[in-house]
Amino acid sequence: MNFARVVGRVVATRRAPNLTEPLLLLLQPLDEDLRDRGLPLVAVSPVSAAGRGELVYYVSGSDATGALDNHFQPVDAAVVGFVDGYAGARLPASQSPADVKGEARGPGAAHGTVKAAGPSIAPTVATPVGDEGGD
């Protein structure tokens, strides 16, 4: 699933007959710091109507059809929730996480530091570019 900001709506009256979901939203996908990532996409929104500017999350792929009452629709993205809060976004000005409250994009005050626990996965010695095997 991914973060996204609702940026608009799409109207399409001519559709595949079994695409019956009424509301098609235009979403801007966001990364872990709530910055734009990739092109806007179109998603169905069975969760109660999201307004422009709201922070939501959506599921993509075949799992999206499970969000609809009628599963048999040609859909690959569906809004599955609204974000109330997220404390993991890092602002460009500082590398501390910031609280994000409610539906607005704007971050709140920076607070705390990320616990850098857990093992590293980097190799201890640089991996060779490739083997020159015998021919």
Add this chain to the structure above:
Amino acid sequence: MYLAKVVGTAVATQKDPNLEGAKLMLIQLIGPDGTETPDLHVAVDAVGAGTGSVVVVVIGSGARLTDITSPMPVDAAIVGIVDSVEMDGKHTYSAATGFVRAAVGVKSAAPATGPGAEGAGGARARGGRAGGGAA
């Protein structure tokens, strides 16, 4: 499926119960000539591969179609150990002698998950216990 090199292992004691007994292998996707991509995945070993092996990896729903992985919540499985690779009529790899020629790493070859185009050429792989078991 993808060609990959096994570059390590991961250990986890706190995990979904259906992962009990899973051999978690770190794999790096490669091109047919051994070119390394930046894509690092974790796949469950279903054939007895070791670190350093060149293997065939299935990513997606097919990963659960082995006896070992059918009960597991996995989306990637090692399903073959590669004996040799031929591309455009040329021999590019054999298990005994390694890659014939390797270039510097290229951009990501595959999506993080989901189906993708299979590599060009053929890879004759010693198959593991693939097949059998319900998804």
Add this chain to the structure above:
Amino acid sequence: MLLARVRGPVSSSVHHPAYAGRSLQCVVPLGADGEREHGGLLAVDMVGAGRGDLVLVGQPPGYAAKAFAFPDAPIRSLILAIIDRVEREA
């Protein structure tokens, strides 16, 4: 599956019923060099991970539906394990 770092939890009061009572975390997958991170995503936490943990994230088709007894749950990504240790070839 991917190795990823946990950024933190996402709270959400309005959501699809399949997400009721589920812990949702933002995670950032790691690249082959172990340093370069790319493409944060959201995953339902099956194991109680904390911010900063190194975790195993996967998209096993149909597993969430079975685990939560919720047919056709629109849940794609799951945190499946907390990684204790990684052993990497030199």
